[in-house]
Amino acid sequence: MTTKYVFLTGGVVSSVGKGVTAAAMGRILQERGFSVSVQKLDPYINVDPGTMSPYQHGEVYVLADGAETDLDLGHYERFNDIDLNQVCNVTTGQVYAEVIAKERRGDYLGGTIQVIPHITNEIKRRIGLVPKTTNAEIVLVEIGGTVGDIESLPFLEALRQMRTDVGRENSVYIHVTWLPHIGATNELKTKPTQHSVRELRSIGISPDVIIARSDHPVDDSLREKIALFCDVELRAVVPMNTTPILYEVPLLLDKAGVGEFLLERLGLTPRRKPDWTDWERLVREVQRKKPVVRIGLVGKYIELQDAYMSVREALLHSALAQGVEVIIDWVHSAELEKGRGWEAVRGADGIIVPGGFGGRGIEGKIQAARYARENKIPYFGLCLGMQLMVVELTRSILGNEEANSTEFDRGTPHPVIDLMPDQRDIADMGGTMRLGLYPCVLQPDTIAKRAYQVDEVKERHRHRFEFNNSYRELLQSAGMRFSGISPDGRLIEIAELSDHPFMLGTQFHPEFLSRPNRPHPLFMAFLEAAARQAGVLKPIAMETSQVNSS
Numbered sequence: 001m002t003t004k005y006v007f008l009t010g011g012v013v014s015s016v017g018k019g020v021t022a023a024a025m026g027r028i029l030q031e032r033g034f035s036v037s038v039q040k041l042d043p044y045i046n047v048d049p050g051t052m053s054p055y056q057h058g059e060v061y062v063l064a065d066g067a068e069t070d071l072d073l074g075h076y077e078r079f080n081d082i083d084l085n086q087v088c089n090v091t092t093g094q095v096y097a098e099v100i101a102k103e104r105r106g107d108y109l110g111g112t113i114q115v116i117p118h119i120t121n122e123i124k125r126r127i128g129l130v131p132k133t134t135n136a137e138i139v140l141v142e143i144g145g146t147v148g149d150i151e152s153l154p155f156l157e158a159l160r161q162m163r164t165d166v167g168r169e170n171s172v173y174i175h176v177t178w179l180p181h182i183g184a185t186n187e188l189k190t191k192p193t194q195h196s197v198r199e200l201r202s203i204g205i206s207p208d209v210i211i212a213r214s215d216h217p218v219d220d221s222l223r224e225k226i227a228l229f230c231d232v233e234l235r236a237v238v239p240m241n242t243t244p245i246l247y248e249v250p251l252l253l254d255k256a257g258v259g260e261f262l263l264e265r266l267g268l269t270p271r272r273k274p275d276w277t278d279w280e281r282l283v284r285e286v287q288r289k290k291p292v293v294r295i296g297l298v299g300k301y302i303e304l305q306d307a308y309m310s311v312r313e314a315l316l317h318s319a320l321a322q323g324v325e326v327i328i329d330w331v332h333s334a335e336l337e338k339g340r341g342w343e344a345v346r347g348a349d350g351i352i353v354p355g356g357f358g359g360r361g362i363e364g365k366i367q368a369a370r371y372a373r374e375n376k377i378p379y380f381g382l383c384l385g386m387q388l389m390v391v392e393l394t395r396s397i398l399g400n401e402e403a404n405s406t407e408f409d410r411g412t413p414h415p416v417i418d419l420m421p422d423q424r425d426i427a428d429m430g431g432t433m434r435l436g437l438y439p440c441v442l443q444p445d446t447i448a449k450r451a452y453q454v455d456e457v458k459e460r461h462r463h464r465f466e467f468n469n470s471y472r473e474l475l476q477s478a479g480m481r482f483s484g485i486s487p488d489g490r491l492i493e494i495a496e497l498s499d500h501p502f503m504l505g506t507q508f509h510p511e512f513l514s515r516p517n518r519p520h521p522l523f524m525a526f527l528e529a530a531a532r533q534a535g536v537l538k539p540i541a542m543e544t545s546q547v548n549s550s
């Protein structure tokens with residue numbers, strides 16, 4: 001079938017859940033029997049978000065092929081249960097880098113290089129790579145930012161041209177906007193939406209669908225008003241109230257009839273009736289009152305919880321599967337160093353130290369790992385969290401607090417975590433880490449092996465440093481087991497303690513492979529240990545709404 005395109009733009013303000021909407025749209029189309037892929041066009045000039053501060057950007061989501069991408073790709077993969085690839089996240093930086101490299105090679109044969117057509121053609125070429133590199137029949141393309149941003153103009157122009165290139169019957173434009181609520185008069189306002197649609201039209205794009213996001217119910221008269229002023233069919237004005245449950249979004253959008261409308265516009269007949277049973281069950285499970293398990297997440301970017309998006313989602317997936325409610329207590333590691341914030345650590349049924357870079361707050365994380373080990377509290381270390389769990393144990397065996405990762409102390413006498421040999425001569429910061437999917441062989445009779453129940457797994461990585469093999473014997477003598485090792489035996493991928501209910505760290509990021517209906521085995525095992533610690537593990541306890549808040 002001819003490839004169909006669904007383009008999503010944003011209006012009025014950012015952060016209204018355009019990424020989740022795109023992901024949900026993908027699911028709605030999948031449920032009707034079509035294969036989809038989702039692409040994000042990010043107008044910023046960085047080549048990828050890998051070099052950006054999590055404070056500015058949130059989590060860097062890593063794909064199987066090692067691409068460092070926007071966190072929206074995490075939503076796309078989780079909602080649609082598909083593996084995306086590097087062409088699915090395009091930035092202005094990538095587009096210009098490519099065009100300038102071609103110009104330097106002389107590929108343009110003396111032509112003057114301009115935004116239109118050279119930059120816009122490169123954007124369109126990259127959109128075209130999605131159907132070429134995936135089996136998608138319908139490609140959803142989301143543009144980051146909001147209409148009116150200077151940076152997004154070339155992307156919008158490319159999208160405008162796409163309608164002529166692929167035809168009206170093969171393309172739909174969805175505009176996601178925000179209806180502000182005026183407290184004094186208790187009303188929702190459509191004027192900013194009208195303005196942003198006008199802005200979009202001045203660029204030459206007329207939206208086919210308007211998704212009106214708001215914190216308050218949108219009534220029919222408001223929909224009629226939007227339809228009239230924005231020249232969109234009434235049934236294509238879709239209200240989308242804020243919901244705390246992300247996985248409810250596809251259900252709400254589908255109920256509003258957006259699936260039928262999209263297929264009709266694209267000239268497609270549904271291949272099957274949507275089956276939302278699993279999703280409805282997920283949403284019911286979220287709403288149900290369940291026994292509480294408290295997880296202390298000790299990080300350094302906790303002011304912006306988006307920095308740990310996939311970890312939070314992975315915990316939620318496992319919690320739903322186990323019939324418990326996870327409450328995450330966000331603990332600032334730098335505060336722990338000052339003796340503050342320990343109540344959350346002491347009150348936790350399980351502790352997670354997630355990934356991170358740079359020295360700030362490192363000692364606080366090591367102290368949290370020590371607390372977990374000494375008090376036998378379940379501990380799960382993700383990448384940096386694994387490295388610090390190793391540092392902590394080394395310090396305590398040697399009685400020497402100078403043991404460290406050379407990332408934080410180049411001159412440490414005990415570099416138990418060190419730069420990988422192939423990283424030593426790398427000067428560039430962008431895209432040069434050990435990235436993407438690597439195999440890991442699980443060792444018999446370990447927590448990891450029991451959790452996964454297979455001999456070998458592949459997991460996604462993003463790091464420069466690794467366990468220093470000259471410390472293997474020393475740590476083994478203190479009860480550390482290397483339960484996951486690279487097939488060549490060289491790299492330690494999972495470490496765990498034998499004399500502890502659950503103290504395990506992974507050099508990779510398991511959070512990227514957890515899916516709503518397929519929770520990650522290690523998150524499951526960790527949460528089970530935490531639920532046991534909370535005293536809520538027994539099925540009988542799950543039936544009741546007994547709450548444990550230790």
Ligand code: GLN
Pocket residue numbers: 354355356357358382383384385407462463464465466
């Ligand atoms: N900073 C550490 C490294 O580069 C850990 C990275 C991470 O947690 N993703 O190895």
